Amino acid sequence: xxxxxxxxxxxxxxxxxxxxxxxxxxxxxxxxxxxxxxxxxxxxxxxxxxxxxxxxxxxxxxxxxxxxxxxxxxxxxxxxxxxxxxxxxxxxxxxxxxxxxxxxxxxxxxxxxxxxxxxxxxxxxxxxxxxxxxxxxxxxxxxxxxxxxxxxxxxxxxxxxxxxxxxxxxxxxxxxxxxxxxxxxxxxxxxxxxxxxxxxxxxxxxxxxxxxxxxxxxxxxxxxxxxxxxxxxxxxxxxxxxxxxxxxxxxxxxxxxxxxxxxxxxxxxxxxxxxxxxxxxxxxxxxxxxxxxxxxxxxxxxxxxxxxxxxxxxxxxxxxxxxxxxxxxxxxxxxxxxxxxxxxxxxxxxxxxxxxxxxxxxxxxxxxxxxxxxxxx
Amino acid sequence: xxxxxxxxxxxxxxxxxxxxxxxxxxxxxxxxxxxxxxxxxxxxxxxxxxxxxxxxxxxxxxxxxxxxxxxxxxxxxxxxxxxxxxxxxxxxxxxxxxxxxxxxxxxxxxxxxxxxxxxxxxxxxxxxxxxxxxxxxxxxxxxxxxxxxxxxxxxxxxxxxxxxxxxxxxxxxxxxxxxxxxxxxxxxxxxxxxxxxxxxxxxxxxxxxxxxxxxxxxxxxxxxxxxxxxxxxxxxxxxxxxxxxxxxxxxxxxxxxxxxxxxxxxxxxxxxxxxxxxxxxxxxxxxxxxxxxxxxxxxxxxxxxxxxxxxxxxxxxxxxxxxxxxxxxxxxxxxxxxxxxxxxxxxxxxxxxxxxxxxxxxxxxxxxxxxxxxxxxxxxxxxxxxxxxxxxxxxxxx
Ligand SMILES: Cc1cc2nc3c(=O)[nH]c(=O)nc-3n(C[C@H](O)[C@H](O)[C@H](O)COP(=O)(O)OP(=O)(O)OC[C@H]3O[C@@H](n4cnc5c(N)ncnc54)[C@H](O)[C@@H]3O)c2cc1C
Numbered sequence: 112x113x114x115x116x117x118x119x120x121x122x123x124x125x126x127x128x129x130x131x132x133x134x135x136x137x138x139x140x141x142x143x144x145x146x147x148x149x150x151x152x153x154x155x156x157x158x159x160x161x162x163x164x165x166x167x168x169x170x171x172x173x174x175x176x177x178x179x180x181x182x183x184x185x186x187x188x189x190x191x192x193x194x195x196x197x198x199x200x201x202x203x204x205x206x207x208x209x210x211x212x213x214x215x216x217x218x219x220x221x222x223x224x225x226x227x228x229x230x231x232x233x234x235x236x237x238x239x240x241x242x243x244x245x246x247x248x249x250x251x252x253x254x255x256x257x258x259x260x261x262x263x264x265x266x267x268x269x270x271x272x273x274x275x276x277x278x279x280x281x282x283x284x285x286x287x288x289x290x291x292x293x294x295x296x297x298x299x300x301x302x303x304x305x306x307x308x309x310x311x312x313x314x315x316x317x318x319x320x321x322x323x324x325x326x327x328x329x330x331x332x333x334x335x336x337x338x339x340x341x342x343x344x345x346x347x348x349x350x351x352x353x354x355x356x357x358x359x360x361x362x363x364x365x366x367x368x369x370x371x372x373x374x375x376x377x378x379x380x381x382x383x384x385x386x387x388x389x390x391x392x393x394x395x396x397x398x399x400x401x402x403x404x405x406x407x408x409x410x411x412x413x414x415x416x417x418x419x420x421x422x423x424x425x426x427x428x429x430x431x432x433x434x435x436x437x438x439x440x441x442x443x444x445x446x447x448x449x450x451x452x453x454x455x456x457x458x459x460x461x462x463x464x465x466x467x468x469x470x471x472x473x474x475x476x477x478x479x480x481x482x483x484x485x486x487x488x
Numbered sequence: 489x490x491x492x493x494x495x496x497x498x499x500x501x502x503x504x505x506x507x508x509x510x511x512x513x514x515x516x517x518x519x520x521x522x523x524x525x526x527x528x529x530x531x532x533x534x535x536x537x538x539x540x541x542x543x544x545x546x547x548x549x550x551x552x553x554x555x556x557x558x559x560x561x562x563x564x565x566x567x568x569x570x571x572x573x574x575x576x577x578x579x580x581x582x583x584x585x586x587x588x589x590x591x592x593x594x595x596x597x598x599x600x601x602x603x604x605x606x607x608x609x610x611x612x613x614x615x616x617x618x619x620x621x622x623x624x625x626x627x628x629x630x631x632x633x634x635x636x637x638x639x640x641x642x643x644x645x646x647x648x649x650x651x652x653x654x655x656x657x658x659x660x661x662x663x664x665x666x667x668x669x670x671x672x673x674x675x676x677x678x679x680x681x682x683x684x685x686x687x688x689x690x691x692x693x694x695x696x697x698x699x700x701x702x703x704x705x706x707x708x709x710x711x712x713x714x715x716x717x718x719x720x721x722x723x724x725x726x727x728x729x730x731x732x733x734x735x736x737x738x739x740x741x742x743x744x745x746x747x748x749x750x751x752x753x754x755x756x757x758x759x760x761x762x763x764x765x766x767x768x769x770x771x772x773x774x775x776x777x778x779x780x781x782x783x784x785x786x787x788x789x790x791x792x793x794x795x796x797x798x799x800x801x802x803x804x805x806x807x808x809x810x811x812x813x814x815x816x817x818x819x820x821x822x823x824x825x826x827x828x829x830x831x832x833x834x835x836x837x838x839x840x841x842x843x844x845x846x847x848x849x850x851x852x853x854x855x856x857x858x859x860x861x862x863x864x865x866x867x868x869x870x871x872x873x874x875x876x877x878x879x880x881x882x883x884x885x886x
Contacts, residue, residue, distance in 0.1 A: 237828045239829075239847050239848050239849065240755065240756065240757045240848070240849055241757050241827075241828070242756060242757060242758055242763070242827030242828060243758075243827060243828070244757070244758075244759055244760065247759070247760050264847045265847075266828065266829060266847050266848045267828040267829060267831045267832060267848070304844045304845045304846070304847070305844070306832045306833065306834055306844050307832075307833050308831045308832050308833055309694075309830075309831065309832075309833045309856050309857070309860065314831060314832060316832075316844075316845065316846065316847040316848070317847075318847065374620075375621075375622065375623045375624040375627075376623070376624045376627075377624075377627075380623075383873070385873055385876070385877075386873070439863070442693075442863050442867075443863070443866060443867065443871075443872075446622050446623070446867055446871060447617070447622060447646070447647050447699075447864075447867055447868070449863070449867070450692055450693050450860075450861075450863055450864050450867065451690055451691065451692060451693065452691040452692060452693055452695055453690075453691065457693035457860075460693070460860075460863075461693065461860065464823075464856070464859070464860075465831055465856075468823065468824065468827060468828070468830060468831070469828070469831070472824055472827070474768045474769065474772075474824070475758075477768070478768060
């Protein structure tokens, strides 16, 4: 058992923390989210300089070969700073997909642009009406000569607004499982409808109408993408757990500070035991979540998919519950000022809420954990 | 004991439903049922239709032009109109300031203000809270100094709901700083067009403009606009806070949201099947429906006590807490049902359609916006913490 960070990890965390304190204040963030793109290429490039984009890419593919724990350290800081640049959607998730699904040559070819931060990828998977299904891919691909034709709709694609290339899940007729295709976001027949999300991150709904791609667009093996997708979602969940911990801890700090300074009835509102207990319960959620974010980070390296799934779902269940409690209570304890757009409290609350319902909410992961119990029984 | 409505009450419900179907603008009903945001005219159109029928003064006595309905009839009206998609009647005039004017206002105030409240001609807003005085309302500082026949008002109110539409504001102001804080407060009626008043929007977390700051800079208010006696405003304010009981639980509105949630839970998919078939989600839906039924029967108990002129018991104090919590649960479940479709923030474009094409089911479009917005319900109208303090002290004697 070892909870210590290596020197490299400490240095990474440090330089990222410094960047956020210096260049990502609440005012900086305001300007960024009000801009047309809704995120900042300048800040993106600075994150790339710290090494963030290359971090989750294997050394063999030209990256830094970071582990789940490295991603955890990064995501926690990004959560603390409420960073809106699409690191999860355009780096963490696609890197995991490419790593798990791609052939050796595909990995090397696709990773280059990703690791430098120059080519943005997004995972286009969820379809209208679906919630968290990882395998049910209705979107149809048909093989035509040595090409494929894609038709269908994808929704709530994280970073789908910014992506240069889309990793699209689709099922070829006759196949038992889904395949993955690399599709240029500007290809003929691709329409995307970009929007901000409630937490000021960006995304898009995407329509594919007779989009033709070459045989080389198939990422990995035909009909066998399910395990890679499952892995990528698990890595994404672990990243979200870490981001949540960063955001939760900061929001808790802000709230405790407010309890000490806001006065009603001639004394700080934090003198009321009813509120003190709530602040303590928030802290308990933060610390339990922190522990489970570690569990999830380590589980990303687990080569046994069943064990990995169980640990990830345990973490995402507990952390989603923490997001909910800490977010709701922070707003409540702030009173009216907590429901305004101008204060950062509501921005943390919204991000935490969105994290709690991304890649499976608490109920969904509790169910997945339960399924694992049943399978082992 | 009988927990169903009598034949007479059912006939009344039918009458209300028929009227609503004929006189509620279908476009407004659609907005309400979908959950999109309403503008001033959307509220007023319905208000005017009711006024014409003589139904705008739902809780008002006949003497002032009201319906004279008993509280059960008022509840039935609330439930049926909410179910049909009628907008909520904005409470600040009809349910808040009007009863105060009826009970404590002068004859002139009654004759001038009440008809204009009833007809919808004057939109009212509530000027109680200040930046430094929320839960501790009695500490308010907005000052009114006597100058001949006028008060000169200086200070700031905040969180003023829909103040951007208002013609009049009722304000608690400080007219004395001697003695207990509560004893230096007066209740003023102020025309929003008076020089020196500035309204500034506060954008809420769902990015909507619903509340405002209202600033007073040497605003001259005729002394005749004071309700009741100088420095007795706190008594009237408390009367107002305690008066509105049936509406605050929002049972009618909750029932409408439940219907919508059931609709959403049929549209959403979980593992290839409608979400309603997912037992974990269905349990949550069942639980909130059970809670809502308990709230409704509790409300009916309170109403029955009122009808018999008995003092309502402790159950009355619980209505706000329980009602607001259920409203929050309902909006949270709707967001949960939507899942990934709850992530996008899609603004309204022309005619209420989304401003970018939206490929997810329409039913999910406002899911998270409502969830965020409804966090207010446990904060406003006296936060739930303050409600619990009051119950602990006044009901339990702790
Ligand atoms: C959407 C919205 C609309 C509103 N509309 C209006 C309006 O139209 N007109 C108007 O006048 N006002 C309005 N209000 C104001 C509302 O009444 C106040 O927000 C409310 O009274 C709480 O005050 P505060 O916001 O200053 O919070 P605070 O009083 O600062 O409270 C902060 C937190 O401390 C808690 N707290 C405070 N004192 C105690 C205590 N003694 N024991 C335990 N807990 C305590 C509170 O419960 C809360 O959780 C509105 C508010 C909102 C959010």
